[in-house]
Amino acid sequence: MKSAVYAGxxxxxxxxxxxxxxxxxxxxxxxxxxVLANGEKAPVFTLEERRDMIAACARAEGLTNxxxxxxxxxxxxxxxxxxxxxxxxxxxxxxxxAYESQLDCANRHLLPGFETVCLLAKPELSFLSSSVVRExxxxxxxxxxxxPAAIKNFIAERLITR
Numbered sequence: 001m002k003s004a005v006y007a008g009x010x011x012x013x014x015x016x017x018x019x020x021x022x023x024x025x026x027x028x029x030x031x032x033x034x035v036l037a038n039g040e041k042a043p044v045f046t047l048e049e050r051r052d053m054i055a056a057c058a059r060a061e062g063l064t065n066x067x068x069x070x071x072x073x074x075x076x077x078x079x080x081x082x083x084x085x086x087x088x089x090x091x092x093x094x095x096x097x098a099y100e101s102q103l104d105c106a107n108r109h110l111l112p113g114f115e116t117v118c119l120l121a122k123p124e125l126s127f128l129s130s131s132v133v134r135e136x137x138x139x140x141x142x143x144x145x146x147x148p149a150a151i152k153n154f155i156a157e158r159l160i161t162r
Contacts, residue, residue, distance in 0.1 A: 002027075003084040004117065007034040007075050009130070010050050011043035012155045016128040018057055018148050020090035020119050025063045027117070032082050033058075033068040034075070044134060044158060053151045060150035076111040085113045092121045092129070134159060 006024055010017055010033075024031045035050045043050070047070040058066035071078045075087065087107070089100050097118070104116040121128075133146050137159030147155050 001029040002086075003030040003032065003082060004028040004086040004088050005032045005034050005075070005079050005082060005084050006088045007036055007071075007078070009038050009043055010035055010054060011045050011130050012133055012147060012159075013050065013053050013057060013151065014125075014128050014130060014133055014147055015145060016090060016092070016121055016125040017054075018061065019122055019125055020088065021054075021058070021066065022061060022063060023119050024088040024117075025065050028065070028086070028088075030065050030067065031063075031088065032078075032084060033066060034071045034078050035068065036070075036075070036078075037072045053154065056150050057148045060148065074110065076107055076114065079111060079114075085111070086115045086117055088117050088119065090121055091118050092126045 004024055006021055021031065021033065033054050035047055035054065037047060051068045051070050054068040058068065079085065091097055091100065100116060100118060107114045128146060133143065136146065137143055137156055140160050143152050143156050
């Protein structure tokens with residue numbers, strides 16, 4: 001069984017994330033979505049809320065080969081525990097590629113056999129990030145098309161009341 005890990009903070013999970021996840025599900029038998037704690041970020045949603053939002057989106061989209069979990073620590077340690085050597089990353093542009101290239105080198109050092117599969121964002125989603133969603137949502141802006149319908153109301157209510 002070919003397994004991959006799609007890791008991130010996902011605060012919140014966006015249509016861009018869902019697009020990458022859907023495409024990864026077509027490539028791998030199982031995709032573990034690792035919602036990771038990141039000390040450099042102050043997420044609006046708890047780890048558990050983010051995990052549950054991703055699981056709800058996967059169910060709504062019929063993605064039966066997704067396992068959403070929370071985690072902390074090094075990505076490669078999570079990958080070892082899951083028996084996965086491939087991480088899936090979404091790229092919006094050149095800056096993302098430079099960052100992911102650096103992470104790939106570090107992870108290859110830590111985990112022999114480590115591979116990164118990069119999926120390019122669809123052009124119509126290449127502007128989208130969690131921070132864009134948080135900014136729009138904080139001012140009550142329309143989140144249609146920015147976040148999956150299955151979690152839109154939850155995200156909108158949380159962001160507007162912050």
